[in-house]
Amino acid sequence: MTDTKRFFTDCLLTWNRLHNGRSMPWKGEKNPYKIWLSEIILQQTRVEQGWPYYERFIEKYPVVHLLAAAPEEEVFRLWQGLGYYARCKNMLAAAREIAGRFNGVFPSTYEGISSLKGIGAYTAAAIASFAFDLPFAVLDGNVYRVLARFFGIDTPTDSTAGKKLFTQLAGEVLAKDQSAVYNQAIMDFGAVVCKPRQPLCTTCPLSTRCEAYNKGLTDLVPVKSKKLVIKKRYFHYLLLEQQGRIYIRKRREKDIWQNLHEFVLLETPAPATDAELLQSPAFRRILGKHPYKVVHSSATIKQQLTHQTIHARFIRLSVTRAFPAPEGFLPVAPADLGQYAFPKIIVDFLQR
Ligand code: SF4
The missing domain is CATH 3.90.79.10 (Nucleoside Triphosphate Pyrophosphohydrolase)
Known part of the structure; x- marks a missing residue:
């Protein structure tokens, strides 16, 4: 790891240890079924909106085989109001895969986790690191932003080249011996310090070596190539x-x-x-x-x-x-x- 990358990782971990006051209800959770459920429910959903759903699901289906055995209509009724119903359909299909193909035991390898229906690279890395401490880096909007700004990368995050570049960089700066702590730290850092608007650069521990801050580019990166057509x-x-x-x-x-x-x-x-x-x-x-x-x-x-x-x-x-x-x-x-x-x-x- 280069000196700048080591600085980045060390600073993030120190910030997390000393200053990260962001409390999230799932922090420290190690049960892969619960982590998976929370990740699926909270995709594209605000925590305040999604969390009561998570609690209802866990109460009704405390273990994966109960969810797998539930009638589709019942699960959809419980999901009602969350939107993005493909997530619910895939979640049920994945629960049934775990109950069948994996004999009711949540897969504990990255390959096994990512083979489940509806699990993309982000969710697989989140479950692999949070539940099993496997060295996989999460890459969500917060992580893209922190990496793009600190390293001054203007390759569009939604391009093939951008995805490859950021995936590789995220893996390089990951603290592999404490992947769960690091992954949560970088996402929290993006949410509370390196925010989309008005990032807290003047008090940021990364500012001395941050490319975007030092070149006045914080509003210009990360870059997206496609505009959302509604x-x-x-x-x-x-x-x-x-x-x-x-x-x-x-x-x-x-x-x-x-x-x-x-x-x-x-x-x-x-x-x-x-x-x-x-x-x-x-x-x-x-x-x-x-x-x-x-x-x-x-x-x-x-x-x-x-x-x-x-x-x-x-x-x-x-x-x-x-x-x-x-x-x-x-x-x-x-x-x-x-x-x-x-x-x-x-x-x-x-x-x-
Ligand atoms: S200095 Fe500003 S832009 Fe750079 S990492 Fe810190 S908060 Fe983000």
């Missing part, structure tokens, strides 16, 4: 009600909210009025000429996902004459809707 989607949910029951179905398509339930959905490329929707060919295909009455039409509810903004409206229609159920839909009594897992936007509407 797509707008307009969902119009029809609550088709007949004889006191509402039609719902499970979303099967490879799209957001796969495996969650929803009402009859008309998606349009732009906002649409009730009149436009109710005269549309898609609506006619569902109800034909059956008489109906609009009982309620909601205002728009917005939900921001990572790559999409969903604008949803809900139109409740009472259909007086029997009509054939739309394909794939089930009639459900409103009182029983709580037994099904829905996307957050529908839960929000139902709660209103």
Whole structure:
């Protein structure tokens, strides 16, 4: 290790020992199942939001084989409101792999851990180091930022070359004999000292050798090559009600909210009025000429996902004459809707 890299590692460990007051509920946890659950639940989720979910999961499924044996619907219901449902699906698949392929014992090698469904390089390194003290460096947004600034690297972090470069550097500066402590330290350091905005450079123990600070580049690195493109989607949910029951179905398509339930959905490329929707060919295909009455039409509810903004409206229609159920839909009594897992936007509407 070069002198600068050793300085970096030593300073981080010293800062962690003397000044790191960041408390996180999972710090010091050694049980790989619990670490894995917390990492999956907290991906792209704030700690305050995700932690109550973690506690509910641990209470209901204290060991992995109980999670593996749980019905999918039950697990999705417990996950409801967290979003990113692919995570939940992969989590259940991984629990079943551990129960089957690994005889109920959480794998203790990096290769075994990363062979599980839904586990990427970051999560594998976190579990390998936190649970088993294996020498693997975590690389998340905080780590990219600290490394890019201290070493003055402007290679885009989302490019192939950038990923390779940062992975190699992260491995080089890792304190291999205390990987759990070091990994937590660098992530905490990125969160509380080398913050995205207004980093605490004047009091930072790394400042004397920090490239970005000494060259005035802290606002310019790390660099990302791609700009996030956010797509707008307009969902119009029809609550088709007949004889006191509402039609719902499970979303099967490879799209957001796969495996969650929803009402009859008309998606349009732009906002649409009730009149436009109710005269549309898609609506006619569902109800034909059956008489109906609009009982309620909601205002728009917005939900921001990572790559999409969903604008949803809900139109409740009472259909007086029997009509054939739309394909794939089930009639459900409103009182029983709580037994099904829905996307957050529908839960929000139902709660209103
Ligand atoms: S000096 Fe500033 S930019 Fe450099 S590592 Fe410290 S906080 Fe980050």
